[in-house]
Structure formats: C-alpha cells, structure tokens
Amino acid sequence: MKNLVLASALLLAPVATAAAGQTATIQPVVAATMPAPVVPLSSNPGTANTAPKAAPRQTPPKQTSSTKLVEPHLRVARSEIKGHARVALTFDACMGKADERILSVLVSERIPATIFVTARWLKHNPQALQVMLANPDLFELENHGQNHIPAVDKPVSIYGIASAGSPEAVRLEVQGGADAMLASGIPAPRWFRGSTAKYDLSSIAQIRAMGYRIAGYSVNGDGGSLLGAAITEKRISSAKDGDVVISHINQPTHAAGEGVAKAILDLKAKGTEFVRLQDVEDRGDDDTTE
Ligand SMILES: [Zn+2]
Numbered sequence: 001m002k003n004l005v006l007a008s009a010l011l012l013a014p015v016a017t018a019a020a021g022q023t024a025t026i027q028p029v030v031a032a033t034m035p036a037p038v039v040p041l042s043s044n045p046g047t048a049n050t051a052p053k054a055a056p057r058q059t060p061p062k063q064t065s066s067t068k069l070v071e072p073h074l075r076v077a078r079s080e081i082k083g084h085a086r087v088a089l090t091f092d093a094c095m096g097k098a099d100e101r102i103l104s105v106l107v108s109e110r111i112p113a114t115i116f117v118t119a120r121w122l123k124h125n126p127q128a129l130q131v132m133l134a135n136p137d138l139f140e141l142e143n144h145g146q147n148h149i150p151a152v153d154k155p156v157s158i159y160g161i162a163s164a165g166s167p168e169a170v171r172l173e174v175q176g177g178a179d180a181m182l183a184s185g186i187p188a189p190r191w192f193r194g195s196t197a198k199y200d201l202s203s204i205a206q207i208r209a210m211g212y213r214i215a216g217y218s219v220n221g222d223g224g225s226l227l228g229a230a231i232t233e234k235r236i237s238s239a240k241d242g243d244v245v246i247s248h249i250n251q252p253t254h255a256a257g258e259g260v261a262k263a264i265l266d267l268k269a270k271g272t273e274f275v276r277l278q279d280v281e282d283r284g285d286d287d288t289t290e
Helices: 002-019 028-033 100-108 119-124 126-133 167-183 201-209 229-237 256-269
Strands: 074-076 086-093 113-117 139-143 243-248 273-275 282-284
Touching: 074 086, 074 243, 100 126, 100 256, 113 119, 119 126, 119 167, 126 139, 139 167, 167 201, 229 243, 229 256, 243 256
Parallel strands: 086 113, 086 243, 086 273, 113 139
Antiparallel strands: 074 282
C-alpha cells in the first residue's frame, strides 16, 4: 500500500504544481524547485492506467493561468424509501483489461451498471464487450472517449496526462469514442465522461452541444483504482440514496477491484436499488445535465 500511495503522490505532483498557478515560461526556477504537494487520493477518480512509464520525459504543457478546471458532481433521483437506497454504479473502462472479479459479480447477481468505455479498451476486450452486449438489461454502455485524453480544450496537465488542448482535439476525443462504440455494435451513447473526470467550462459547453450529458459522480469509490480493497469496499458500500459511484473495471491486478466486488454484494444485501443513468432522472452541476 505504501508503494501505491507513493506512486500516486508522484503521479499527482504535476497537477498540484499546475494548480498552484506555476507557469513554466514565467517562473521556471520556482516551478522546478517547488516541493511537490501531496494531493489526497480522493481527488483522483478517473486515472486508472496513468502510472508513469519509462518513456523519456516530455516537456509539460504550458498552462494558461485562466484555465479553471471543474470536476462535476452527479446524483440520481432518490428513492426516498427507507432501507431502499437508490445507487448508480458507474465504471470506467479506460484502457487495459477487463476486471472479471467485478464483471462476474454484476452478471451473476444481476446488478445493472453504467460502463464508460474508450475506443482503446474496446479494441482489446472483445470478450468482455460480448458479455456486456449479451446482457442489455444490465449494462448501459457510454462514451469515455477515444484515447483517454482529458477533454479540456486548453493545454494543461492533469495527474500527469496532457489534455486534449484545443476544441478540435476535444471534438476528436468525444467523436472518436462514439464512432468506435457504434462500430462495435453498441447503441449510440448519450453520456460522456472524460479521462480524469475534469473539464473546463468551455469544453463542457462544447460536449453538451454535441448532444451529450456529462457524467460526474458523487462517490469516488476506488481512487482511480489505486486504493486498497478494504477502503474501496468501505467507500462504495457507504453509498447513500441518490449517489453515483465511480470506480474502475479495467484493472484486474489492482487490489481495489476486490473491494469493488465485495461492496456490490454489501449494497445488495442492504436492499439497494441499482439503477443505470439512462433509467432515472439525474442532476449534475456545472451545467453538465440541464
Ligand atoms: Zn478513465
């Protein structure tokens, strides 16, 4: 666990520096010598698969100081029935593989869920996709983009990932995801969730204009799949009436997935009503759904 926390802190350092308003062109010395602040894991919802690689380090993108990023919340209409919490489980399939621990529980327990897939994940996981398509009563498939690039139309670095950086690149990320879904036999998506779940307000407006609602969340279940099994189970099984949980279904080797699978059973045992985003009224902030 210590290694994961350390890795995560390293992973998060670039965005923390960027958030402090450091601009490489203006204050290169200060930026280079600033100690890296540690950002809590709870602010890292959508970054499974962002572990640093051994590739040569690229120059970080310049950040416009006026770029304000938001991480929208989303909730579903409450059941308002005691002992019958309504919860939407949402899973990101960023890239990598399919987590059978989670997928098999969803199927065997007949738990509906909303899965956000990228074109990259679809390409490498035809078997898991077939399981999802064979259970249309369980799985709503929605758009997580083409290449898992944050849908921010200005050049910024988020958790060390370079954003799309322009409106055209945002359009390509969103449209490329949808095109791959249609080519894989998936119905046209209505919801979009970008890599890292962060946006700027102009990219939100652009994606909305493309016909999508934008899927925030209210419970960060697995901290970008980097949390341990026990804390992940606790976070997700504590979901309340109206919550939208985000976690990952693409990291079969991470401990978090074990906690996700257990939490699904915990919630079911508590009488939870599981809903998909398409089946209920939802409300997001930052103009993501209205
Ligand atoms: Zn993702």
